[in-house]
Amino acid sequence: MAKEKNAPRRKRQLDVEDYVKGVLENNRAVLAQTITLVESNAQKHFHLAQKVIGELLPYTGNSIRIGITGVPGVGKSTLIEAFGTYLCELGHKVAVLAVDPSSQISKGSILGDKTRMEKLGRHKNAFVRPTPAGGTLGGVARKSRETMLVCEAAGYDVIIVETVGVGQSETTVRSMVDLFLVLMLTGAGDELQGMKKGILEIADVIFINKADGNNKLKALATKEEFNQILHFLQPATKGWQTKAYTCSALNGEGIDEMWNVVGKYVEHTKNSNLFHERRKEQLFLWLHDTVQSQLLTNFYEHPKIRQSLPEYKQDIEKGMITVTIAAQKLLNEFNISMK
Numbered sequence: 001m002a003k004e005k006n007a008p009r010r011k012r013q014l015d016v017e018d019y020v021k022g023v024l025e026n027n028r029a030v031l032a033q034t035i036t037l038v039e040s041n042a043q044k045h046f047h048l049a050q051k052v053i054g055e056l057l058p059y060t061g062n063s064i065r066i067g068i069t070g071v072p073g074v075g076k077s078t079l080i081e082a083f084g085t086y087l088c089e090l091g092h093k094v095a096v097l098a099v100d101p102s103s104q105i106s107k108g109s110i111l112g113d114k115t116r117m118e119k120l121g122r123h124k125n126a127f128v129r130p131t132p133a134g135g136t137l138g139g140v141a142r143k144s145r146e147t148m149l150v151c152e153a154a155g156y157d158v159i160i161v162e163t164v165g166v167g168q169s170e171t172t173v174r175s176m177v178d179l180f181l182v183l184m185l186t187g188a189g190d191e192l193q194g195m196k197k198g199i200l201e202i203a204d205v206i207f208i209n210k211a212d213g214n215n216k217l218k219a220l221a222t223k224e225e226f227n228q229i230l231h232f233l234q235p236a237t238k239g240w241q242t243k244a245y246t247c248s249a250l251n252g253e254g255i256d257e258m259w260n261v262v263g264k265y266v267e268h269t270k271n272s273n274l275f276h277e278r279r280k281e282q283l284f285l286w287l288h289d290t291v292q293s294q295l296l297t298n299f300y301e302h303p304k305i306r307q308s309l310p311e312y313k314q315d316i317e318k319g320m321i322t323v324t325i326a327a328q329k330l331l332n333e334f335n336i337s338m339k
């Protein structure tokens with residue numbers, strides 16, 4: 001008997017019903033396992049995950065999805081910890097996810113390398129999911145979108161999606177959330193003249209973080225500077241004036257205002273039906289992106305294309321063929337082989 005007791009117990013493979021039941025009961029272990037399943041690249045997991053998500057679908061959508069971005073060091077994890085804890089104390093259930101594009105470039109991650117939001121992660125109302133490892137931005141985005149659905153089915157009513165201001169990731173996160181919040185620092189005014197201006201065009205709210213101590217006055221001045229510029233920009237969301245505010249993730253100042261602004265934004269977008277319209281558009285975009293990326297994968301991985309592409313490239317380099325004709329010939333080959 002004793003021997004049997006000590007023998008290693010084989011973990012039973014969960015089936016669709018186990019996953020669905022566990023998620024709906026907000027069993028954290030099952031929730032984490034379901035997300036691992038969703039994030040898996042294995043073919044057999046893919047089909048199982050799709051079945052589970054399909055079953056969960058009627059229970060999704062009842063959350064506010066907030067994207068938060070900012071350069072490394074701006075205070076994202078400190079802010080999310082403070083904001084998330086504040087919301088949990090109010091009785092909300094908060095899930096924190098991350099879209100980390102750096103994994104493609106450096107094979108490491110900017111967001112995931114350190115232990116983040118430990119305190120929030122221990123709160124009974126919070127669920128902090130570390131960054132999914134590797135993969136293309138498109139792949140990571142799919143996983144995050146589906147993870148978001150799983151968390152909603154588990155009853156989380158505020159979903160925070162964090163990302164770093166690198167490359168395309170901000171646009172990707174914008175396309176999966178209801179509200180996009182950008183964290184900035186003082187002295188960022190110069191940046192506005194350059195590349196960073198693009199980010200203001202997709203922001204719904206801007207918070208100048210680290211508005212504390214000696215930095216407070218400067219932060220207030222930066223806020224004014226931002227507000228002047230924002231006044232002349234096309235708003236990211238129709239009828240909603242994007243404004244800048246200040247906060248301190250460290251001492252908690254401005255955190256309640258942040259939630260207040262989110263509330264006003266949700267009220268505005270729900271009243272004008274923009275909330276639902278945007279979600280619908282996001283679903284269609286997701287569908288379109290999925291089809292597009294699968295078509296491209298099929299194209300480039302097709303044996304015929306793999307063989308001809310380098311040859312056409314050489315011909316293009318030598319000036320023997322125009323790019324358009326080469327593209328046409330490649331596409332023809334693909335069509336023929338599809339028959």
Ligand code: GDP
Nearest residue numbers: 071072073074075076077078209210248249250
């Ligand atoms: P992230 O890289 O954007 O996630 O930034 P972190 O949250 O890791 O913060 C970077 C550094 O800024 C840490 O040393 C934080 O303690 C500090 N920090 C974050 N928020 C504030 C703030 O509101 N005020 C001050 N003074 N420091 C902050």
